[in-house]
Amino acid sequence: MELEQIIQLIKKDFPKQSIEISESLELLKETISDTMNAIDQKMSDAFRRRDFTTRREYESIAVSIHSYENRLEELISMLTLDEGEMYEVDVSELNEEEEKKAIPDYAAYTVDNNVEHTLYENFTHIRPDSFKFINNEKILVKTWIDVLLETSEILVQMDNDKFRQFEHNPQMNGKKSKYISSNPNGMRKPRLLKENLYLETNMSGNGIRNLLLKMLKAYGFKATDYKVYYRADYSELNQ
Template identity: 40%
Template structure:
């Protein structure tokens, strides 16, 4: 089967898995991109040290990574659904009807990284560099992160509007207008700038990683704190 046939079958038969695979590929692409940028730093050092053997090796690895990045992006594009489902739920209201909520509460002091699988988990807070911000939903974390980064460099954030790598293939994630091709745009508090919030937890995670990379902020400097983990419940009910 061709890549097109495989992606079409997955989208038609298991659309939720198409979304899961797309998010995993996005994360892999971000990690490969970070690796390539780190190699760039090592290239400069190798050149300074006149280590031309290492210089050649690093250049070859960087070039090969670019090839794989392109292949991953091509397959990821094939998996994008023709109809984007609504993913935003009123999480606090949803929790009210869950059985034994306290059973799924977790230690909110434990730090997690952005490489964590956030599906079926609920946020308590996040920390970017030295600032810790309390949030109730992943969408709120996304908006607060955009607001913080926008205040650091508005021009860079605005550049995301026309940056294909920072947007979905069929939906804009950032806009200067609420009339853009967005499902659930929300205006940030400190500017006439809109963010797509119809994204699930892992999609938001990937978006935050991409933004941090563009702002030159280490991904390790962004911490997540959870208040609940419903993975066990959803696995039990087959969700």
């Protein structure tokens, strides 16, 4: 069976897994982009030293990696679900009341909320407790949507114009719909962040993670500048 046929089958019969694969590839693509930036820095250093042999070696590596970047982009595009297709909501994406109804013994799945986690981890079936950014103070949240909204508010306060420009940046939006827009039409679950600025909230924890990584990079931050703390881990319920 050809890859295209396999992907179409996954999208049709396993839409949830299609999204999870796509989100994982997005994270890989973002990590490769960071690697390309590091190679670029090394190339510049080699040029300043007039070490042209080393510079050419790095350039050759970058060219090869770029071909994989393009292939990843193709795969992500192929895995994108059509409008209206959506997987069942994960329990970690429910609000607190819905969570308690879905899991009467939800307290049994609580975890140590003092353990730091990074944006390079898998947030599937994870309920967030808080995050740290900028001032090293914990910002309490209940859902990944809260994480997205609170972080976006901080970034908007830092540079409103830069954030609004995300609307016109394809890397900051979905293949078929906007994640950040001045117009809520066409968005599945838009939330008003501030006047004429909406965020898509119909996203999984991993989808939000990927968007946050791109936002932080655009503002000149590293992934290590941002820490996440968990409240609960429902992975056992989904084995």
